[in-house]
Amino acid sequence: MPEVRAYAAQSESSGVAPMPIPRRELRPDDVAIDIDYCGICHTDIHFVENDWGGTLYPVVPGHEIIGTVTAVGSEVTGFKAGDRVGVGCLVDSCRECASCDEGLEQYCEQGPTVTYNGEDRHDGTRTYGGYSEHIVVSDRFVLHVPDALDPAAAAPLLCAGITTYSPLRHFGIGTGHKVGVIGMGGLGHMGVKFARALGAEVVLFTRSQGKVEEAKKQGAHEVVISTDEAQMATMAGQLDFILDTVPVHHDLNPYLMTLKRDGTHILVGMPEPLDPPVDGAALIFGRKRLAGSLIGGLPETQEMLDFCAEHGIVCDIEMLDIAKVNEAYERMKKGDIRYRFVIDMRTLRA
Amino acid sequence: MPEVRAYAAQSESSGVAPMPIPRRELRPDDVAIDIDYCGICHTDIHFVENDWGGTLYPVVPGHEIIGTVTAVGSEVTGFKAGDRVGVGCLVDSCRECASCDEGLEQYCEQGPTVTYNGEDRHDGTRTYGGYSEHIVVSDRFVLHVPDALDPAAAAPLLCAGITTYSPLRHFGIGTGHKVGVIGMGGLGHMGVKFARALGAEVVLFTRSQGKVEEAKKQGAHEVVISTDEAQMATMAGQLDFILDTVPVHHDLNPYLMTLKRDGTHILVGMPEPLDPPVDGAALIFGRKRLAGSLIGGLPETQEMLDFCAEHGIVCDIEMLDIAKVNEAYERMKKGDIRYRFVIDMRTLRA
Numbered sequence: 001m002p003e004v005r006a007y008a009a010q011s012e013s014s015g016v017a018p019m020p021i022p023r024r025e026l027r028p029d030d031v032a033i034d035i036d037y038c039g040i041c042h043t044d045i046h047f048v049e050n051d052w053g054g055t056l057y058p059v060v061p062g063h064e065i066i067g068t069v070t071a072v073g074s075e076v077t078g079f080k081a082g083d084r085v086g087v088g089c090l091v092d093s094c095r096e097c098a099s100c101d102e103g104l105e106q107y108c109e110q111g112p113t114v115t116y117n118g119e120d121r122h123d124g125t126r127t128y129g130g131y132s133e134h135i136v137v138s139d140r141f142v143l144h145v146p147d148a149l150d151p152a153a154a155a156p157l158l159c160a161g162i163t164t165y166s167p168l169r170h171f172g173i174g175t176g177h178k179v180g181v182i183g184m185g186g187l188g189h190m191g192v193k194f195a196r197a198l199g200a201e202v203v204l205f206t207r208s209q210g211k212v213e214e215a216k217k218q219g220a221h222e223v224v225i226s227t228d229e230a231q232m233a234t235m236a237g238q239l240d241f242i243l244d245t246v247p248v249h250h251d252l253n254p255y256l257m258t259l260k261r262d263g264t265h266i267l268v269g270m271p272e273p274l275d276p277p278v279d280g281a282a283l284i285f286g287r288k289r290l291a292g293s294l295i296g297g298l299p300e301t302q303e304m305l306d307f308c309a310e311h312g313i314v315c316d317i318e319m320l321d322i323a324k325v326n327e328a329y330e331r332m333k334k335g336d337i338r339y340r341f342v343i344d345m346r347t348l349r350a
Numbered sequence: 351m352p353e354v355r356a357y358a359a360q361s362e363s364s365g366v367a368p369m370p371i372p373r374r375e376l377r378p379d380d381v382a383i384d385i386d387y388c389g390i391c392h393t394d395i396h397f398v399e400n401d402w403g404g405t406l407y408p409v410v411p412g413h414e415i416i417g418t419v420t421a422v423g424s425e426v427t428g429f430k431a432g433d434r435v436g437v438g439c440l441v442d443s444c445r446e447c448a449s450c451d452e453g454l455e456q457y458c459e460q461g462p463t464v465t466y467n468g469e470d471r472h473d474g475t476r477t478y479g480g481y482s483e484h485i486v487v488s489d490r491f492v493l494h495v496p497d498a499l500d501p502a503a504a505a506p507l508l509c510a511g512i513t514t515y516s517p518l519r520h521f522g523i524g525t526g527h528k529v530g531v532i533g534m535g536g537l538g539h540m541g542v543k544f545a546r547a548l549g550a551e552v553v554l555f556t557r558s559q560g561k562v563e564e565a566k567k568q569g570a571h572e573v574v575i576s577t578d579e580a581q582m583a584t585m586a587g588q589l590d591f592i593l594d595t596v597p598v599h600h601d602l603n604p605y606l607m608t609l610k611r612d613g614t615h616i617l618v619g620m621p622e623p624l625d626p627p628v629d630g631a632a633l634i635f636g637r638k639r640l641a642g643s644l645i646g647g648l649p650e651t652q653e654m655l656d657f658c659a660e661h662g663i664v665c666d667i668e669m670l671d672i673a674k675v676n677e678a679y680e681r682m683k684k685g686d687i688r689y690r691f692v693i694d695m696r697t698l699r700a
Contacts, residue, residue: 098611099611104611107611107635107636107637109587170637237459261448261449261454261457264639267630267633267634268634270630271629271630271631271634271635272629272630272631273626273627273628273629273630274624274627274628274629274630275627276623276627277623277624277625277626277627277628278623278624278627278628278640279621279622279623279624280617280620280621280622280623280624280642281621281622281642282642283617283640283641283642284617284618284621284642284643284644285457285621285642285644286457286642286644287457287520287641287642287643287644288641288642289614289639289640289641289642290628290633290639290640290641291633291637291638291639291640292630292631292632292633292634292635292636292637292638292639293634293637294634294635294636294637
């Protein structure tokens with residue numbers, strides 16, 4: 001198998017460093033992609049440091065990939081060399097279950113194949129992500145990136161973007177709705193942009209007074225300091241939906257109080273036990289709902305990219321060289337990034 | 351003010367005992383009702399014993415009331431003396447908010463007036479419930495009881511019935527859905543009957559092997575012993591909805607696993623913090639929802655009674671004399687009732 005240059009983590013404490021990885025020969029449905037940009041998601045750090053267990057070293061992180069097609073397999077008709085394309089969190093799925101049939105590959109009943117630290121469904125090889133000069137992906141899992149989008153700033157749309165866009169669309173959020181977004185990070189700032197573009201009135205919840213002006217600049221109509229009980233009280237019974245992007249434990253109960261009857265609190269950030277516990281009364285007295293949502297399927301991801309092109313939406317990013325990734329991780333752990341790092345992968349090929 | 355005979359609790363440990371209570375003069379919209387039957391809800395015990403705090407003694411419990419109209423106020427057109435009627439958990443609301451406008455008085459934004467231990471919105475007097483020979487209620491909160499229904503067995507429909515019917519209807523449960531009902535008590539057995547009558551395939555979850563045959567008799571297509579991990583595993587990803595009637599702490603996570611993608615777990619039994627905590631991952635990986643639902647509004651309660659008449663549905667009851675109520679409480683605490691006690695209130699007038 002030919003090899004390509006990549007950055008991989010070799011152990012829990014090594015950070016990422018240069019390492020060649022194998023590249024598979026093109027199958028009939030494959031698209032070969034030279035990677036131009038790759039966003040850094042918090043998930044990358046969790047995998048590199050094995051925070052969730054299950055990391056298989058060496059791991060090449062990165063699932064916010066923008067690149068250029070270099071070649072396609074014999075049966076590929078939707079892509080050609082030179083096309084600007086994207087790859088997100090998924091690179092394959094069973095393609096046979098009800099979820100796959102509906103284009104909701106993220107909920108594949110057999111479990112989708114994830115872009116890195118996954119196992120190829122055909123030959124059992126490891127999947128390697130976007131901190132690499134090149135990737136080969138089956139055409140169903142490759143997105144067209146509209147010319148109108150800045151390609152570097154579009155990279156985080158493949159994870160942070162679709163993770164917030166999908167629930168807003170699935171739950172029918174739009175004009176006439178008042179939507180709360182919790183958290184003003186990579187996901188949160190995209191949630192604000194999308195909710196605003198969909199026509200909703202947007203309330204941003206943050207613990208930080210310092211983010212108030214910035215949130216309004218991003219499109220929030222109102223900003224509520226979530227630690228201020230008086231401010232939270234003014235929002236009681238006001239919201240149709242809440243998009244909760246916070247990835248660490250937090251008390252959901254004060255937010256449930258801000259929902260109207262039949263309102264829905266949507267978790268996209270924290271796949272862990274909800275501690276402190278949710279109050280059943282907050283759901284029962286008001287027929288409220290607590291829901292979850294996971295990234296998005298391929299058709300909806302394409303729709304999201306097209307929506308972004310139409311509405312002039314991209315992620316706010318800071319670009320860096322591949323050699324600076326470990327420094328970026330340290331800054332991300334301190335929350336020192338507005339709002340997403342994107343690696344200029346051309347610095348790896350240079 | 352004239353007085354009527356009733357059974358009231360005077361303190362947390364007194365149980366209920368005979369005590370005269372005031373009866374208000376008829377207002378223009380009032381319906382005067384001689385009470386024939388009153389179901390015993392677990393809530394009655396909680397109020398009598400002040401389990402939730404806030405009980406104002408003396409308290410006359412009872413919000414599953416079936417009676418006969420004896421007189422109506424000057425503006426009442428929908429009821430006349432001799433009509434068989436019902437009164438449930440609510441006797442008034444603000445009648446002005448969005449929820450009241452939609453006939454969802456249980457979610458009244460000002461808080462509805464509950465049938466006992468509440469405060470009359472006009473004169474500030476205490477509300478007294480159905481363990482009484484007589485009650486006076488505003489016509490909007492009085493239900494017509496179809497002749498086809500056995501009146502004693504219809505009493506628990508006003509709480510246990512509507513509490514299970516309302517969410518099944520609200521969430522559109524019917525033919526083509528597979529619905530789990532957790533718990534085989536007063537609410538649970540009604541949930542099974544309604545889900546079956548609405549056309550769903552019904553799975554009853556119980557901890558008790560002894561309830562398997564009984565659950566099938568009530569209409570369950572399948573019964574799963576919830577403490578048997580192997581049985582629970584067979585149900586993984588099978589259910590569209592779960593109606594959770596369990597009023598004590600239980601682990602929701604094994605049940606969330608039995609939901610399909612986009613499935614909804616509906617709490618009607620436990621208005622307390624959800625301990626052990628719900629796993630956010632169970633919601634996110636499957637876009638599942640955890641919802642709550644509270645009794646039902648007046649129009650839907652009437653619809654439910656008519657549905658019951660059409661489908662031959664009533665509650666399974668054990669009738670008792672008013673003098674035996676305290677004994678019934680003791681039996682209910684031990685779970686020794688299938689499925690609802692109903693007081694023959696004519697024994698109070700005798």
